[in-house]
Amino acid sequence: MxxxxxxxxxxxxxxxxxxxxxxxxxxxxxxxxxDKNGRKLPLMNNLVEVVGLESLFEEYGLKYEGENFEATYDALVFSGEYPDLVKEIELAVENYFSEMQLPDxxxxxxxxxxxxxxxxxxxxxxxxxxxxxxxxxxxxxxxxxxxxxxxxxHGNVAIGVCYSCKTKGWRFNSCDKCGNQFEPSKLLYPVSQKNYSEDEFICSExxxxxxxxxxxxxxxxxxxxxxxxxxxxxxxxxxxxxxxxxxxxxxxxxxxxxxxxxxxxxxxxxxxxxxxxxxxxxxxxxxxxxxxxxxxxxxxxxxxxxxxxxxxxxxxxxxxxxxxxxxxxxxxxxxxxxxxxxxxxxx
The missing domain is CATH 3.40.50 (Rossmann fold)
Structure with missing residues (x-):
């Protein structure tokens, strides 16, 4: 009604x-x-080039063919063959976005x-x-x-999580309840199986x-x-x-x-x-x-x-x-x- x-x-x-x-x-x-320092904002169709991930693919003997980044990440995760590469990609993406700043x-x-x-x-x-x-x-x-x-x-480089106390805050602050430093929020999920309920923080968001x-x-x-x-x-x-x-x-x-x-x-x-x-x-x-x-x-x-x-x-x-x-x-x-x-x- x-x-x-x-x-x-x-x-x-x-x-x-x-x-x-x-x-x-x-x-x-x-x-x-x-951004403030001219750092370019990547989109999914150019993230590999902008963040500079091509060299990572080459180190593992892989060739990036210009696919959508999410689809590429999805394939790597579910292949199960490149766990170290997956971790390096996740770290590189987090580091790139973490350094971005709003202009004054x-x-x-x-x-x-x-x-x-x-x-x-x-x-x-x-x-x-x-x-x-x-x-x-x-x-x-x-x-x-x-x-x-x-x-x-989808998580955020500026936001951290205390899973024990079920709280969130600015990434490099500490939890008001227990005093422990916040953990980074999860950023990357395989696109073919985005399970938002799997992560407590993402689920609450x-x-x-x-x-x-x-x-x-x-x-x-x-x-x-x-x-x-x-x-x-x-x-x-x-x-x-x-x-x-x-x-x-x-x-x-x-x-x-x-x-x-x-x-x-x-x-x-x-x-x-x-x-x-x-x-x-x-x-x-x-x-x-x-x-x-x-x-x-x-x-x-x-x-x-x-x-x-x-x-x-x-x-x-x-x-x-x-x-x-x-x-x-x-x-x-x-x-x-x-x-x-x-x-x-x-x-």
Whole structure:
């Protein structure tokens, strides 16, 4: 039976979550010229070349023929013939991504973490540390409780795990409970048999995302096409989306530079009627047009017939300026009533 979102008309607050799902395309859009030091972001079709794994293959008498990296890794694991090579590949990939850094200026990752609230979640399939780094450098300004939750669906070089205490934290920190240094989170899985329940940390990350999808009122998918190699991931998301009792009213924004029909076809199982939009630019998304107010503004426009004026994220700000721009929205949230007015207009 369809239900309404968790909208409180007295405070204009919609407590249903916004879910952002990130793929490699999000990092590429955020850092098209590489990271702070010009380090290039690898994709699965060029990772071997970018990370420099060809020499490893040659050492073991193998020739890399340009295949998709995940498929190559999958074949090596299941052959059982090259366990040492597999370990060296895993270490090289971890080392490469671990050294990546966000530039000092504001990036799309800063807009993402500042554009959502504590009820929301950003889930990433990416190994790079950009989401974690953006969270770290903004949380002390905005406040930890006011930041969105994060889920690292394929592990992450910036995140560590204490399996004994079932906690996670920044990779090179220690567990608050037992004091032991965090272990690295697992990054690589054979694509033909991605068993997300096998690793406790990965399983908990998926459970957090699934819980949010089950109650989501808005979903933004940025640079992730749910490829065939991620069949298990697609199944896990679709299963709980089907259980979402407000999905007939909810909206999906798909951010991708691929042809519109190809993007729509990738997500057709998730789309309800015409409740979707396809954008090539993050700044055209509802999240960017109504930062920190996406679910509230959408509910007011569609359910209350009282649309709010757009409050677009300004482009070209420094990181400090972006943080200052967001602060009035955070202060309003703490006061418990959302005005629906753009920044700078007062209450």
């Amino acid at each position: 369809p239900t309404l979102p968790q909208l409180d008309v007295k405070t204009n607050s919609n407590h249903s979550p916004h879910v952002a799902i990130l793929g490699a395309g999000a990092s590429l859009a955020a850092l098209p010229d590489g 200026e504001a990036t799309l990752y800063d807009y993402l973490v500042l554009g959502l609230r504590g009820k929301d979640i950003i889930a990433t399939f990416n190994w790079d540390p950009f989401l974690a780094q953006a969270f770290q450098r903004n949380m002390n300004v905005i406040g930890y409780e006011e930041m969105p939750q994060m889920a690292f669906l 998926w459970e957090n995302l699934q819980n949010h999808i089950k109650h989501a009122y808005f979903i933004t998918v940025f640079g992730y096409s749910a490829p065939v190699t991620d069949a298990e991931a697609r199944k896990l998301m679709l299963y709980v989306w089907a259980e979402n009792t407000t999905r007939d009213l909810a909206q999906i924004d798909l951010v991708d530079i691929k042809p519109r029909e190809a993007v729509k076809d990738s997500w057709k199982d998730f789309i309800v009627r015409e409740n979707y939009a396809i954008q090539a630019d993050f700044f055209n998304t509802y999240l960017s047009i109504h930062p920190r107010r996406s679910c509230d503004a959408f509910a007011m426009a569609t359910l209350q017939q009282r649309p709010w004026t757009d409050n677009n994220f300004p482009k070209g700000l420094s990181l400090k300026q972006l943080q200052e721009w967001v602060k009035p929205l955070v202060d309003e949230e703490k006061n418990g009533h959302l005005s629906g007015k753009p920044c700078g207009e007062g209450k």
